[in-house]
Amino acid sequence: MRKIMKKAGCILLTASLFLSLTGCGNNENTSSVNTGGSTAGVTEEPVTFKIFAEISPLSPDNSEKTLVKQMNEAMGVNVEWNCVAGDTVTERKNLILNTGADMPDAIMGAPLSDYELITYGGSGMLISLEDYINEENMPNLWKVLEQRPEVLATCTMPDGHIYSLPGISEMGFTHTDGETYYIGAIPQFTAINTDWLEAVNMEMPSTIDELHDVLVAFKENDCNGNGDPTDEIPMSFMYENWCAGMSTLYSAFGFTDYNENHRAIQDGTVYYQAASDNYKNAIQYFHEWFKEGLIDIEVFSQDSSQYIAKGAAADARLGVFAWWEIPEVVGAGRAESYAYLPILTDQEGNSKVNLNEMVPTGHDRFSITKECKNPELLLKWVDQLYDPLMSMQAIYGPIGEFFAEEPDENGVYVMRELKEGETAGELKSKLELIGISRQLADDFGTYYYMEDRAQERLDDLKDFWFPDIHNFEYYPSVTHTLEETETINEYMSDIKALTSEKTAKWLKDGGIEEEWDAYIQTLNSIGLQEVLQAWQDAYDRYESALK
Numbered sequence: 113m114r115k116i117m118k119k120a121g122c123i124l125l126t127a128s129l130f131l132s133l134t135g136c137g138n139n140e141n142t143s144s145v146n147t148g149g150s151t152a153g154v155t156e157e158p159v160t161f162k163i164f165a166e167i168s169p170l171s172p173d174n175s176e177k178t179l180v181k182q183m184n185e186a187m188g189v190n191v192e193w194n195c196v197a198g199d200t201v202t203e204r205k206n207l208i209l210n211t212g213a214d215m216p217d218a219i220m221g222a223p224l225s226d227y228e229l230i231t232y233g234g235s236g237m238l239i240s241l242e243d244y245i246n247e248e249n250m251p252n253l254w255k256v257l258e259q260r261p262e263v264l265a266t267c268t269m270p271d272g273h274i275y276s277l278p279g280i281s282e283m284g285f286t287h288t289d290g291e292t293y294y295i296g297a298i299p300q301f302t303a304i305n306t307d308w309l310e311a312v313n314m315e316m317p318s319t320i321d322e323l324h325d326v327l328v329a330f331k332e333n334d335c336n337g338n339g340d341p342t343d344e345i346p347m348s349f350m351y352e353n354w355c356a357g358m359s360t361l362y363s364a365f366g367f368t369d370y371n372e373n374h375r376a377i378q379d380g381t382v383y384y385q386a387a388s389d390n391y392k393n394a395i396q397y398f399h400e401w402f403k404e405g406l407i408d409i410e411v412f413s414q415d416s417s418q419y420i421a422k423g424a425a426a427d428a429r430l431g432v433f434a435w436w437e438i439p440e441v442v443g444a445g446r447a448e449s450y451a452y453l454p455i456l457t458d459q460e461g462n463s464k465v466n467l468n469e470m471v472p473t474g475h476d477r478f479s480i481t482k483e484c485k486n487p488e489l490l491l492k493w494v495d496q497l498y499d500p501l502m503s504m505q506a507i508y509g510p511i512g513e514f515f516a517e518e519p520d521e522n523g524v525y526v527m528r529e530l531k532e533g534e535t536a537g538e539l540k541s542k543l544e545l546i547g548i549s550r551q552l553a554d555d556f557g558t559y560y561y562m563e564d565r566a567q568e569r570l571d572d573l574k575d576f577w578f579p580d581i582h583n584f585e586y587y588p589s590v591t592h593t594l595e596e597t598e599t600i601n602e603y604m605s606d607i608k609a610l611t612s613e614k615t616a617k618w619l620k621d622g623g624i625e626e627e628w629d630a631y632i633q634t635l636n637s638i639g640l641q642e643v644l645q646a647w648q649d650a651y652d653r654y655e656s657a658l659k
């Protein structure tokens with residue numbers, strides 16, 4: 113009976129999912145010669161695995177998802193899920209890894225740092241996967257590796273083992289220099305209210321000082337015309353937020369600082385951005401803006417919903433803000449009132465943007481613990497997600513639920529029509545299966561189209577932002593030795609915390625001039641030079657490996 117059900121499950125998959133069918137067939141063939149521990153395939157009972165997984169806050173338990181049911185059916189697998197959403201994911205993951213309590217067979221989606229992979233792989237808590245990654249066992253991943261042989265290297269830890277499976281997201285564009293740049297190259301797009309510019313009769317600023325004068329005018333006038341001259345917020349952002357920070361404005365001081373570790377590179381030398389003179393000058397300058405009331409004081413405390421509430425208020429309240437895109441903050445209707453601020457320069461016309469470090473390949477998507485009795489079958493199960501159409505449905509939602517039942521005339525899947533009140537983002541959050549993602553550049557337009565929003569952002573990067581960028585050097589995706597990882601792990605959080613605390617204080621209250629030297633000394637005394645050396649050594653190895 114079970115066998116019939118399994119076959120029915122396979123047949124239910126569309127013909128275009130032939131790769132999964134192959135996987136299904138493989139399972140039937142191999143399970144009979146599998147170890148005695150395997151009860152999959154020809155016998156009645158599915159094999160049960162426990163998986164700890166991250167889900168989005170809007171998502172139901174993974175067990176309720178169509179894709180999961182298909183995957184289980186195809187492989188004769190049953191999964192007991194421990195699904196966690198939001199801020200508690202890391203906490204719960206750490207609890208499992210630190211105490212070993214309630215240890216699952218696998219951890220999916222919840223990111224593991226290199227340090228965790230090396231530590232828990234080295235201790236045997238996570239098993240090494242390289243011997244299982246072959247054409248027979250993981251046919252879909254194998255196909256990816258044939259096209260992207262470098263992916264396996266990025267998953268291999270310094271001890272030579274692979275403790276987690278890759279995720280690939282090649283959402284990028286080709287620049288005039290022939291190189292591919294990815295969608296997060298500039299994570300913080302700054303935007304300005306052009307209705308307000310018109311209201312105060314001023315031009316689009318091109319230097320940082322011109323922006324200052326515009327913000328003063330925004331502050332002093334009833335720009336939104338509601339009779340209240342005090343409800344305008346000249347500029348808002350979210351302190352240290354990856355997409356809502358104010359770092360793009362630092363371009364006038366010779367840098368941008370998108371990397372959360374303040375890491376940057378110039379002519380092959382790695383440095384700590386937040387210890388540079390440029391950084392000091394920028395923070396000193398923007399303190400004046402705080403003093404003049406040009407920057408929202410809530411930048412240090414607001415969360416994204418409070419921030420977006422300002423953008424979406426009944427009367428427009430934001431003059432200048434930063435975000436991944438414009439409409440998400442101010443709403444689609446008001447987005448037309450905003451335009452991107454150009455890359456601002458100093459008085460002499462100088463500017464510099466340090467691109468965000470761009471990594472299309474991650475290596476923390478799926479790890480198996482020593483509890484797992486049948487890693488081979490579990491990897492076969494998860495391998496289904498490296499099929500392009502399965503991955504498409506994991507990332508966005510199933511065919512028939514997120515996508516229309518049938519592909520378009522080009523054989524490409526398109527999103528189904530939204531019902532009243534639905535948004536694509538919300539639908540995705542409810543339906544997605546976080547874990548493995550496989551998006552090769554060619555998958556877009558072959559299996560499904562890039563979301564309009566993503567395509568638009570890439571076009572904006574290419575056409576609006578990149579022409580103003582003249583330095584394309586950025587720190588690459590390197591592999592650290594265990595010693596380097598330990599060094600970084602030991603010092604980095606204190607270094608970052610000091611920079612964060614001091615910078616916030618200097619922006620709000622000033623005092624950077626008096627405290628700067630002591631700050632640099634403290635950074636050095638808590639390991640900055642050691643961390644820089646670790647970054648530099650890894651970079652130098654990477655560079656020489658390229659030669």
Ligand SMILES: [Ca+2]
Nearest residue numbers: 334338340341
């Ligand atoms: Ca007003």
